[in-house]
Amino acid sequence: MSVRDLVRPDLRDFAGYQSARKARVTGDVWLNANESAWESDGDGAARLNRYPQPQPDTLRAGLARLYGARPEQLLVTRGSDEAIDLLVRALCPPGQGAIVVTPPTFGMYAVCARLHGVQLVEAPLQARDERFHCDVEQVEEAVRRSDARLVFLCSPGNPTGQALPIEDVRRLAAAVASRAVVVVDEAYQEFASGPSAVALLAESRNVAVLRTLSKAHALAAARIGTVMADPALVEVLQRCQAPYPLAAPATDAALAALAPGVLEKTNARVLEVRGARDAMANALSRLPGVRQVHPSDANFLLVRFADAEAAWRVLIEAGVVVRDMRSVAGLEDALRITVGTARENRRVMDALVAPCNGMRAVRA
Structure with missing residues (x-):
């Protein structure tokens, strides 16, 4: 089957808005x-x-080289957020x-699911041995049970x-090949060691990959994201996109970031x-008040504290803003700390040393 068969029937031949710049004149x-x-x-x-x-050829080609894809497999988006929204809109009525x-x-x-009136089905990660594991069989069953058209995997x-x-992504894509597109969100892939x-993409027509220049390439304000997928799906997503999604200064900044020296x-x-x-x-x-530091392949650390409220408070008092994860199920004792400059990292440690030494740590 073609991945196009998973697209909303009413959008398969949708032409979208034909802007003045789309005309090849x-x-x-x-x-x-x-x-x-x-x-x-x-x-x-x-x-x-x-x-x-709408899609500058030089930028599309440069990003394709960077990520190891073909230009026709790639759509440039306003950050990964727009790519997520386009996928939900294109595949879910x-x-x-x-x-x-x-x-x-x-x-x-x-x-995006909520804004589009689409059901959200959860197949939670399993935490064991300090790591979070994706149960491929559970995800596959969730797809079959709900007739979902999209699976979002953040990797x-x-x-976390x-x-x-x-291999887990490959196995899942094969298992749901006729049912759903497996979207792998690789916003932090540059910091990982795996492939x-x-x-x-060459073997699985129902795989889509999201990348961004916001993190490793230091262009968060430029909002340059990418979705890579089967060309048939990319064409549909582009027809669902706004007429002029990329501001010229943002494109210029992205092209500068793709220069070999940069x-x-x-x-x-x-x-x-x-x-x-x-x-x-x-x-x-090594701090007594830290219960667990989860292994990380990204540019941040998920840290569990014996008293996360005290840790949050002393960091804020020291002028250090981290991400409070305590409202997330299963992370009621956790803060997410981005890796900063050497001076910023030192401020984190200096702020935490005294209160953590006063906490009674219970290792997870």
């Missing part, structure tokens, strides 16, 4: 988009009077259908920090973050 006098013929007089606004290309998630996981999957996980074995699920610096920074992450995990695990 050439000329030197552009009067087809009702733009201003004059550049803005505002500071920093020069050359922004024309609409940008409003008010119908379901998606499967594996909590604790990234909250945008549930948000490395947010907030742990990557899924690629990307992009390698599965990529070398990015790779060096990623190695630095990995080293700091492991050193920080080791230091935190």
